[in-house]
Each structure stands twice: as structure tokens, then as C-alpha cells.
Amino acid sequence: MEEKNRKLGGCYVLLLAGGSGTRFWPYSRRDLPKQFLPLLAEESLLQQTYLRALQLAPADHIYLLTDVYYAEKIKEQLPSLPAENIILEPANKDTAPCLALAASMIVQQDQDAMLLVLPSDHFISDNRSFQKTVEKAMQAAKGGAMVTIGIQPNFPNSAYGYIEKGAEAGEDIFTLQRFVEKPCRKDAEFMLAQGNYLWNSGIYITLAKSLLQAVSVYLPAFDYLLQRWQPIENKEDALWKEEYHLAPAISIDYGIMEKNKNAFVIPASFAWDDLGGFEALAKYLPKDIEGNCLDGGDWLGIDCQNCLISSDEGLVAAMGLQDLLIIRRGDIVLVAPRAKNQEIKKLVMRLKNLADGKYL
Secondary structure: OHHHHHHOOOEEEEEEOOOOOHHHOOOOEOOEOHHHOOOOOOOOHHHHHHHHHHOOOOHHHEEEEEEHHHHHHHHHHOOOOOHHHEEEEOOOOOHHHHHHHHHHHHHOOOOOOEEEEEEOOOEEOOHHHHHHHHHHHHHHHOOOOEEEEEEOOOOOOOOOOEEEEEEEEEOOEEEEEEEEOOOOHHHHHHHHHHOOEEEEEEEEEEEHHHHHHHHHHHOHHHHHHHHHHOOOOOOOOOHHHHHHHHOOOOOHHHHHHOOOOOEEEEEOOOOEEOOOOHHHHHOOOOEOOOOOEEOOOEEEEEOOEOOEEEEOOOEEEEEOOEOEEEEEEOOEEEEEEHHHHHHHHHHHHHHOOOHHHOOO
């Protein structure tokens, strides 16, 4: 383990685990969002990501950034992660502030720390290819560049963000032209046809000091706060806890990466999926002869085609249905067209005003 960490040049892994996973409701609930669920494996997505991180860095070089609400769940699922490496955000300010905060803590102990930022709710099946891509990105970042990993699209997915590649800067290394928010279907088809767009994986590689330098240039208001908070010696009782709400709410994509002239994107050599909804999950589920995807529970269907059925108990029986989601979790039953699986978060927004939010 230590030998591998030296090979990667003092790697520190930052796990992002604050998402709510609303598009996976009711699988994903307020008390148990997507990253804590055992999707496609015995371990939760968070645990899978942590095990992947341990192949690159020892446990004391792994930090986890999350909402204060999930503190106990994190400790329960990752008992070997040092408690002092869990950074609990008092407010959700998107990725740029929390990553810069973590970088400022890490650089106090290691001026040459190399950061690998990993979302904790993505599915990666080929860890060896993942590690090879990360190693390549770290080599590119050693000179001060900030690097992200893009995924080669194979269909026009309007549920993902995209990265436009610029000029080639090395073997399979490209300048980063711009980020594109989740496009409409027509725009996704255009970008796929163009061939110079990648899906945005949310994975970043950079020296901690490079990230902090970029913050000073592109986010000076937050840099001012970081300087006020130095040195951050006690994560549980510090000025940053009191003033974090003053930080700008902005992603590292738009706050730093897109503005930075020394930023690159590397196409991934590994299979990746962010499991952003039930349609993403359906690709991995067994199907019956009528194309119905089955994910737990008993199922009896007559003249039903291309439905996705899941129940945590009991029987789901149906007749004459096509292209539906039929999901049962505890006291909730969800029925919706599969084509609207990305819109489930609209239901979740309305749940806040129903039964005092008990179904969130």
C-alpha cells in the first residue's frame, strides 16, 4: 500500500459524499441517499469508492467531504477512515469551496500533496484501468496543471454534463475548452456527432497548491476567507465553521476549471457510470423474455413489456403495462413512465410539503 502511494507521488484522495440522490427516490431517501446504497454490489457506492481510493493512498491520506447530516452514517460505513479526516460542511456551497478548504488543510502538512477528487456515488467496474488513467492524469498535473477525466460518450445522454475538448496537448491529453450543463436531447445528439465532447465524470486531479493558487486568482472573495481561517488546526472548532456560510456557492467546473488556462481533460480508459437514475441502473439488471428489468422482490406480469420492477417485500403483479417504473420501498410505491425517470426529483421537491416531509 505504501509503495503504491509513493509511486503516485503522495496522493491524497478527497471523497465527495454530500449528494441527496433525488432521482433515485424512493431507493434513495433523506436518511439514506444514493451513495450509501449497495447498488450493483454488496458494498455501498461509498464503500466501493473508498476501497478504490485505498488502492491509491493509505487511509490517513483519504478525506471525506459531506454534510453534517451524514456524519454518523459515514462513520458506520467507513470505520477505518480516521474521524479527523471527515470534513463536515455546515452549509452546501457546491464543490469549489469545500475542495479548496480541504486543500488548505492538507497543504499545511504536505506542500507537495497531489489531490484526487472522487464523487462517492459513481460506479466503476474496472479498477485497474481506472488506476492507469489516474496515474496518467497525475503525471500531467505535476507541473501545476489542473486535470479532469472525461468519459467517451456512446449515446446522446441528456442526463450528463459534457466537456468540450480543445487542442491536443499530449498523447490523449487535451486542453479544456468549456463545460456544458445537461443538454437537451437535440444538443446531446449534436455533441455526440461532433466527436469532441466527453461526459463530465466529476473526477479531478491537481496539486493542492495549484488549486489554492487558482482560488486566489479566480475566486478572490473565497480566498480572502481561506486566509482568515489559517491555520486550520481544529476541524471541529474553528472560525471556518462560523463563516462558511459566507462562501460563494459555485462548482469547481465553472468557478475554476473553465477559467484556468492551465487545465486539461483526459479521456478515461475505464468503464464508468454515475447511476444517475433508474434507467442507468436498468442496464445492469436481469431481464425477462418481455424485456422487464427485475431488481428484487417477486413479480407476476401478464402482457407487460419493458417495465422496471423492484420491491423490497411482497409481490408486484400487473397486467397490460409497458415502459413503466414500478418501485416499492417500505411505505412508498412509485409508478411512472420510464421515459420520465430523470424527472423524479420534481416529485421529491413536492414531498417537502406532504406529511411534514416524512416521505423524503
